[in-house]
Amino acid sequence: MRITRRGFTGLLAGTAVLPLVGAKAAFADEKVVRIGFQKYGTLVLLKGKGLLEKKLAAIGYTVQWTEFPAGPQLLEGLNVGAVDFGSTGETPPIFAQAAGAPLVYVAHEPPAPRGEAILVPKDSPIKTVADLKGKTVALNKGSNVHYLLVKALEEAGLAYTDIKVSFLPPADGRAAFERGAVDAWVIWDPFQAAAEVAIEARELRNGEGIVPNHQFYLGARPFVEAHSKAVDVVIEAIAEIDEWTKANTAAAAAELSPSVGIPEPVLVRALDRQSYGVKTLDAAVVTQQQAIADTFFSLGLIPKKLTIADAVWKGGA
Numbered sequence: 678m679r680i681t682r683r684g685f686t687g688l689l690a691g692t693a694v695l696p697l698v699g700a701k702a703a704f705a706d707e708k709v710v711r712i713g714f715q716k717y718g719t720l721v722l723l724k725g726k727g728l729l730e731k732k733l734a735a736i737g738y739t740v741q742w743t744e745f746p747a748g749p750q751l752l753e754g755l756n757v758g759a760v761d762f763g764s765t766g767e768t769p770p771i772f773a774q775a776a777g778a779p780l781v782y783v784a785h786e787p788p789a790p791r792g793e794a795i796l797v798p799k800d801s802p803i804k805t806v807a808d809l810k811g812k813t814v815a816l817n818k819g820s821n822v823h824y825l826l827v828k829a830l831e832e833a834g835l836a837y838t839d840i841k842v843s844f845l846p847p848a849d850g851r852a853a854f855e856r857g858a859v860d861a862w863v864i865w866d867p868f869q870a871a872a873e874v875a876i877e878a879r880e881l882r883n884g885e886g887i888v889p890n891h892q893f894y895l896g897a898r899p900f901v902e903a904h905s906k907a908v909d910v911v912i913e914a915i916a917e918i919d920e921w922t923k924a925n926t927a928a929a930a931a932e933l934s935p936s937v938g939i940p941e942p943v944l945v946r947a948l949d950r951q952s953y954g955v956k957t958l959d960a961a962v963v964t965q966q967q968a969i970a971d972t973f974f975s976l977g978l979i980p981k982k983l984t985i986a987d988a989v990w991k992g993g994a
Contacts, residue, residue, distance in 0.1 A: 710907050711741045713751040713763035716937045717867050717947075718892070719786075720764055722918050725932055729914045738907050747846060749773075749819040752895070755780055761900040762911060766793075766821025766865065767891050771970045774988050775979035779898040781990040782958055782966075784912050786892040786919070789952040790884030793822050793865040795829055796854070799877040803860060806833035806882050809840050812860035815853055818844035821890060822863040824969050827976070828887040837976055854878070865890075866947035867939050874943050889965055894955070901990055908990075916955050923953040958989050 748765030930944035
């Protein structure tokens with residue numbers, strides 16, 4: 678199945694966005710950073726603490742925050758000019774770049790391969806990834822776990838076509854998993870941790886040894902080119918939140934719990950599997966991301982070959 682530009686736009690699924698017409702001119706004039714975030718993660722903590730507002734005010738900028746249900750929708754918001762900056766896993770930016778989105782990779786977090794997994798019900802007869810042959814597996818379309826599934830199947834000697842894929846967002850995936858409508862569910866934290874604790878879902882395979890599971894910070898190229906100083910300040914603030922979260926996992930879980938609706942002990946489990954230490958992309962990370970893009974092109978999941986290095990922010994003006 679190929680993802681066209683129209684198909685990628687369809688992933689937005691009702692999120693209100695703004696047209697991109699005249700966006701670059703607006704970027705040059707407006708001193709506001711519009712950040713897209715998801716319910717869980719570093720950007721939620723950054724928003725809650727108000728740290729970024731203070732740092733950006735010092736250079737004359739304000740912040741606007743917009744919540745998105747998942748990475749693909751966030752990057753479609755970036756594509757059409759609704760947001761300037763956001764964070765997603767590895768796979769959404771590949772689908773977005775293939776669809777022509779003007780994004781750039783600004784920074785990343787170190788690998789967190791345990792923060793995503795293929796889950797099966799606790800009493801499932803499925804014991805190995807090889808047992809998934811002919812089974813139905815749920816995952817969020819275009820999300821970071823898409824690559825985990827591909828590599829886990831490859832490791833087990835199966836082709837992507839050896840299974841049936843059911844594309845479901847996290848809430849629907851959890852519901853289908855619980856009622857037995859799917860045989861396995863590929864999901865990331867904190868939804869992964871919640872399923873492990875609440876319904877004793879069993880981990881079949883996580884990303885260790887087969888996928889890095891990076892978290893990327895991405896910007897709209899026109900915005901980043903016009904406002905590199907503001908982008909530097911955002912990354913600086915993220916680094917501070919990273920350091921605090923790593924040293925204060927329980928406190929971070931307490932802050933996140935009300936917004937994500939997940940109990941603190943579950944979030945502690947998820948945060949312990951997260952990685953910390955934001956940095957710019959090096960050659961090794963670009964190579965890893967290129968391998969994902971090449972794999973998806975070979976499977977017909979994206980319509981053209983990509984050069985990831987073309988979308989890596991080099992810094993400047």
